[in-house]
Amino acid sequence: MSKRHILALYNDFDEAELAVQELRTAQIKGFNVDDDLTVKSPIEHPEVERMIGYKPIRVQWFTLIGALTGGILAFSLIAGSQANFYSQMKGGKPIVPIPPDMVLTYEMFILGGVYITVLGFLICAGLPARRSPLYSAKVSEDQIGILVRSDESAAPALKDIFTRHKALEIQEEAGK
């Protein structure tokens, strides 16, 4: 079924918020608010989350797993290599000394945490991404963009909502 994309640009964050609210309550057929609505903004607006409804963030799970893996890997690698391949007495200290191993475990804990967090970010945020069908450079400047995807039939209703809320500009494109 063919889909249609519409991008509306707003100068004012409050105006955009009203438009989104109406989209959420309007119950337009062929348009699902949770899946088909994207808000693009030049800065990080914590309010956006309230506006479009909370969605889960899963990056922290990557962080947890990454950090734990890093730490465990570090300790087993270090203690294992000290015991198996290099069991050579040094300075009267134990062959597997805990305090130095802990230092390195700590570093690897952080290293694993950071790397995997970033991996998680790329996965969760869907980056690197192909450019979306409609984009305006104005969004990276100072305007709020509302991108919706809908059935052909729903398009006029959506456009109507955007114009009523004084969108500065409306772009549309037939999807594939």
Place this chain on the structure above:
Amino acid sequence: MSVSNLLENWSKYRHTHPLDDGGHADWNAYPSPIKWAMSIDLDACTGCNACSVACYAENNLPVVGKDKYAHGQAMHWMRIERYWGEPEKAIDEFDSAMNFQLVAQNFDVDQGAQFLPMLCQQCEAAPCETVCPVGATNHTEDGLNSQIYNRCIGSRYCSANCPYKVRYFNWYSYPDQEHAWPEPLNQQLNPDLTVRTKGVMEKCTFCKQRTYTARNDAKTEGREIRDEDVQTACQQACPTGAISFGNLFNPESTVAKQWSAQQVDLVKEKQDKDGTPDNKLRGYRILEELRPFPSIMYLERVRESAV
């Protein structure tokens, strides 16, 4: 394999040396445990430097020349340190701090310089070993502090952490320098060991090439190491016999007898000597309180003023 080995032998990998194991390394490669040790009698030392020369000859030490020596870049594994007089005592005697120069001169004429042959102390718990980033220096099974030239990357941390400053760094590629072994000295280079390239650390090995041979011979013949099996180059060259060297774990060896006569124990950082006021005990180890457990015992000089 690796993790199970780690878990099975956990206690073995966790013991400290030499306090936990009484100075015995837990390797048993030889018929009986070996701990090479030395004692140097400062009363016998005349400061003639023969030991140092012998060391140069035995261990292929490069002669760095006057300029580099003045820069402190010399490679004397065995060095004779000179200390002049005892200022405090002298001041007491002459009761005048103002004429210190004069005092020192008179004192030196009276007492002469004191000498201290300084070489790697082959510590049981060596401060240099733990800090090497690549593990180029280790404790060996015969109680030495080894230095692996091939592994050394020249971070010089070992020297920085050595309390005795007996490690020598190859600041230049000495073998390439003409003055290192000028003709015909190059003919006498010892084939039993290498020359060292620039950028590696080196130090006294207790004549590893000699102890190694002696150890192997003893093993082949299935007997313990005896004193006459091996001499270090410095010991061999010393005209007054101030240096003795041998296996500390063999109670029959000269070194072991000297150590026990002087009540110096390898694994103690503070020797509990009997407190009798007129005892003749002269044995001590340098900077013992830092707990490196050095393997060289010095016998204090008997001062004329004290006799």
Place this chain on the structure above:
Amino acid sequence: MGKDIREDIAWAQINKDVLASVQSPRKLYWVILFIALAVFGVGIGCEVMNYRIGLGVSNMDNPHVWGLYIATFIFWIGMSHSGTLLSAILHLMHADWRKPIYRFAEAMTTFSLMTAGLFVAVHLGRLWQIYYALPYPNERWTWPNFQSPLLWDAMAIFTYLSSSVIFLYIGSIPDLAICRDNIQAGWRKKLYSILSLGWEGTDRQWRNFRITYMTVACFLIPLAVSVHSIVASDFAMSQQPGWHVTSFPPYFVAGALYSGCAAIITLFVILRYVFKFEEYMTLPILRKTVRLTFAIAMVWTYLNCIEFASAWYGHSQADKAVLIQKATGPYAPFWWSMIFCGSVVPFAMMVKKWQVNIPIMFAVSLLLNLGMWLERWMIVSPTFAHGYYPWSWDHDQWPSLVQWGIVFGSFGWFTLLFMVFCKIIPSVSMYEVKEMVYHRTLAKKKEELGLEGGH
């Protein structure tokens, strides 16, 4: 006190101004770049000598085996810490004023770490074997010695460097997207399209961005503290008098933040002029940075006193002798200069008028950094000159010109990297300045509403 930033500044104008910085800086930029290149060249020349002839050319000698290389290594590591302070700690504390200056501070972190890394290499006797220090599986079954603080250093620096590069990069993705949208010419277009990863500022991207940025910031803070503690361990874990000091890790961390903040002031002044950032790097922000620096200077002074006190009252003759040697021996002029630059000069920052006086603050920040460099030298060298063993006392050792040349060259290398970075990646965070402006606008609006309500 003035406003950190004008709230009526148009967002489009922010884009325009910052984008101009990567395209057309003042002529001074090219002068600085050229000088940096020349200075770096001197360093390269010296290092070639060092490498080919041997470390003897540095004039180090046998008991005195470490010198300016290690001292300058600590200096650069230390400088990296303030970037993290500004970008991570102040981020978590929601200090809005950090926003226009944190990007270059974070870049400073990255590049000073890269400079410090060079000193590890320069210092080694056998640089060509440096890979022995890496834990890689090999046919000899040998591993580095995990007990060595130097190895911890290597690991800590690697972690810190890669984490701060990541942090810097993640934080600039939205700005790179702005660059991509606005710069249409040549290689830049291609570079920005690749680096911006197709960022479009969608709600999903921002949501994950926020949490990732915060998580990495949370990791960076303990990491930064651990990095300089580990550098301090190089000394504190050793046995030498003057080094074996329990308070060294916090002392080093304070010193690191201190020299880093001073360097931020220096770079603040330079960038402000070179890239015409007067609107963004405003004087109130300078004042805040100066106050922060002053506070850290006092912490450092305090920890310095603690160190002296513990040496003085610690009943360790050798420690005491080293301290006396520092204050009265051949290093005395440098040691007293360190005290002067590090503990006396910062009092100039107490004068309110001077806090926003750019020439004075520039001079002060340079002096502070000189003091902090001297501090590192005074940690490393006097212990070698006057250690436990009297026979090896060596009071005359003086670094050769080769050593000084490499130290000098490192400043060129740092400046070069930093200046090139500022020309490619916007050194002021555009999206965060917009946030700052937005927050101010909201606050102002609220204020007005509140006032109206009151009447």
